[in-house]
Amino acid sequence: MMTIEAENLTKRFGDFIAVDSISFGVERGEIFGFLGANGAGKSTAMRMLCGLLTPTSGRAKVAGFDVYTQSEQIKRNIGYMSQKFSLYGDLTVGENIKFWGGLYGLSYSEIRARKSEIMDVLGMGSLENSFVNSLPLGWKQKLSFSISIIHNPQIVFLDEPTGGVDPLVRRKFWEMIFDASRRGITVFVTTHYLDEAEYCDRVSVMVDGKIRAMGSPSELKRKFSQEKMEGVFKVLARTAKRKSD
Amino acid sequence: MRRFLYLIEKEFKHIFRDKFMPKLIFVIPIIQLLILPWAADFEVKNINIEILDRDMSSLSRRLCLKISASEYFTATFSSGSYEDSLWKIERGQTDMILEIPHGFESDLIKHKGSQVLLGVNAINGLKGGMGTSYANDIISDFCSEMALRNFPDSKPFNVEVLADYRFNPYLNSKAFIVPAIVVFLFSLIGGILAALNIVGEKELGTMEQMNVAPISKTMFIASKLLPVWILGMLILTIGMAIAYLVYGLLPKGSFLIVYVFAAVYLTAFTAFGLIISNISSSAQQAILTFLFFILIFLLMSGIFTPIDSMPHWAQNITICNPIRYMVEVMRSIYLKGGTFEDLQSQFYIICVFTLLLNIYAVVSFKRNVN
Structure with missing residues (x-):
């Protein structure tokens, strides 16, 4: 069953075509990597799928809901974590969990259960009452991810979630992503760390607003006869005409 | 409704955990009320x-x-x-x-x-x-x-002009200026807090997270408005307490009318602050925009200079100034014991402001970034 379906999805800003008629599908529980250079249109595409931007044309369904008319239902069924840090620094770890849990409609006992679960998984038991501002970036990102799936969404959108984080934490972060995927949560992730692309079940590569290649990492490497995803990406990115920003 | 409570709780935590906000909220009004009325002294006794x-x-x-x-x-x-x-x-x-x-x-x-x-x-x-x-x-x-x-027999040709300074026989400027400054202060604090609010989340980056959360625009705006509104009413109360304790001023009319008007008026003014917050991309921009408006509102509100003595075009501008009406209301209640019937027209005007500004606050709040 497809949890994300897009058909000829397009977004124009005036004369500029940010996303140019892309079509793809993502299966339930899949880790789908969304690659592309800066300015290729990744974020715009992701925003349309999250219900933050209305597409100019084309069709898309997320978690079975239409992006044009059912953005409120979509929001209830997705999690989102952006490259910008998005927890409240002046609230404690516990308060952030409680706030976002509450906002997604979790009951008080559910919040409590999820809170102790998150603290266990992250090994932050003693930090429940420390302000999020005082945590190191790696922990903030992991906490951010845990909170973005606090309501067990069908899909979680991750917009360059590991930006600025050291390799060890990135590895840990990906373990959390695998774990979420095993629990049946579809993961839609953009990244420019190409080693991370290898962890995905399938990836698509966007160039100038279009999807130029899509498939599992091993398929793509075979197709472009490269040893690493980095090579695949370089071959495709070389064809870009648009300047990155 | 539970979601709304979570939002409100968070807003209050933001305000009271800030190092600067609580000072801004409580110290500034008190200091200003103690100083401004003496500076704006029109006293003609002695x-x-x-x-x-x-x-x-x-x-x-x-x-x-x-x-x-x-x-x-x-x-x-x-x-x-x-x-x-x-x-x-x-x-x-x-x-x-x-x-x-x-x-x-x-x-x-x-x-x-x-x-x-x-x-x-x-x-x-x-x-x-x-x-x-x-x-x-x-x-x-x-x-x-x-x-x-x-000359008891002759009738002196004498026209007597009797000046009768009503409501404020000694032209006590405190009685005139203090209620108006109270209005200005709770508008100022309410407006600033609102103006800094949404733009603060934009700067932090939490706005995006909020945008993908399943809450309606109206609920989000309301959650921003209510805490600021409560604080504004608190400042009004502190202001009236100082007016009594320091200047011995009590409204001749009822407190109830003061609060009814203030409640509606403050909803309008905080919405105004939120609109500025919505259209600004940084806190700096929000503050400068707010400053631009508040200075004009202040000088054209009749707090210090009578509106009647302004040129006609300037009087027309004051029609669009919400502070002006609240100052009229406050002075009327404090000095003349104005009743609701006396102040009906101001009430309807303030209601119109409240309605329009709040609708625009929700409309101007754009979830779609880019």
């Missing part, structure tokens, strides 16, 4: 008048007595020259000079008329003007009294 009595007759002495008995004047007597007294005005030692010429009494009796000289320091135009008018009143009063006593 005008210092120096009397140069060259006549030293019983009639001239009677006039002197009448003036010094008035509570508007503090009289001193001098036998020096007019120039000496003028010098005292220049040094700020006195505000007015009254010179009663030699032969004042005999002129009055023989010619039924005489002249006195009034020298007035008009640097403070208001004080000078009021002083002149009070002195005129007293002198003309004196004339008709004397005429009646000395």
Whole structure:
């Protein structure tokens, strides 16, 4: 069953075509990597799928809901974590969990259960009452991810979630992503760390607003006869005409 | 509804955990209310008048007595020259000079008329003007009294102008200025807090996270508005307490009407702050935009200068100034004991502001970034 379906999805800003008629599908529980250079249109595409931007044309369904008319239902069924840090620094770890849990409609006992679960998984038991501002970036990102799936969404959108984080934490972060995927949560992730692309079940590569290649990492490497995803990406990115920003 | 409570709780935590906000909220209004009314002092009691009595007759002495008995004047007597007294005005030692010429009494009796000289320091135009008018009143009063006593049979041709300063008999500027400053303060704090609010989340980056959360625009705006509104009402209460404790001012009308009006008005003004927050991309931009509006609102609100004395085009601008109406309401309730019936038109105007600004606050809130 497809949890994300897009058909000829397009977004124009005036004369500029940010996303140019892309079509793809993502299966339930899949880790789908969304690659592309800066300015290729990744974020715009992701925003349309999250219900933050209305597409100019084309069709898309997320978690079975239409992006044009059912953005409120979509929001209830997705999690989102952006490259910008998005927890409240002046609230404690516990308060952030409680706030976002509450906002997604979790009951008080559910919040409590999820809170102790998150603290266990992250090994932050003693930090429940420390302000999020005082945590190191790696922990903030992991906490951010845990909170973005606090309501067990069908899909979680991750917009360059590991930006600025050291390799060890990135590895840990990906373990959390695998774990979420095993629990049946579809993961839609953009990244420019190409080693991370290898962890995905399938990836698509966007160039100038279009999807130029899509498939599992091993398929793509075979197709472009490269040893690493980095090579695949370089071959495709070389064809870009648009300047990155 | 539970979601709304979570949002409100978070807003209050933001405000009270900030190092600066609680100070801004409580200290600034208190300090301003203690200082501003004294700076904007239009008090016309205790005008210092120096009397140069060259006549030293019983009639001239009677006039002197009448003036010094008035509570508007503090009289001193001098036998020096007019120039000496003028010098005292220049040094700020006195505000007015009254010179009663030699032969004042005999002129009055023989010619039924005489002249006195009034020298007035008009640097403070208001004080000078009021002083002149009070002195005129007293002198003309004196004339008709004397005429009646000395020539009971003849009817003196005398038009008496009676100035009756209603509602604020001593033109006590505190009674006039303090209620207006209370309005200004709770508008200022409410507006600033609202203006900084949404833009703060934009700067932090939490706005995006909020945008993908399943909450409606209206609920989000309401969650931003309500805490600021509560704080604004609190400031109003603190302001009225200071007005009573420091200046002895209590509304002649009911507290209930004050709160009813303030409740509606503050909803309008915080929405105004939120609109600024919505359209700004940084806190700096929000503050500068807010400053631009609040200064115009302040100067065109009638707090310090009467709207009636503005040019016609400027009066038209004040029509769009919400503070103006609340100042009118507050002054009316404090000084005249205005009732709801008296203030109906202001109430409807404030309601229109509230409605339009709140609708626009929700509409101008854009979830779609880019």
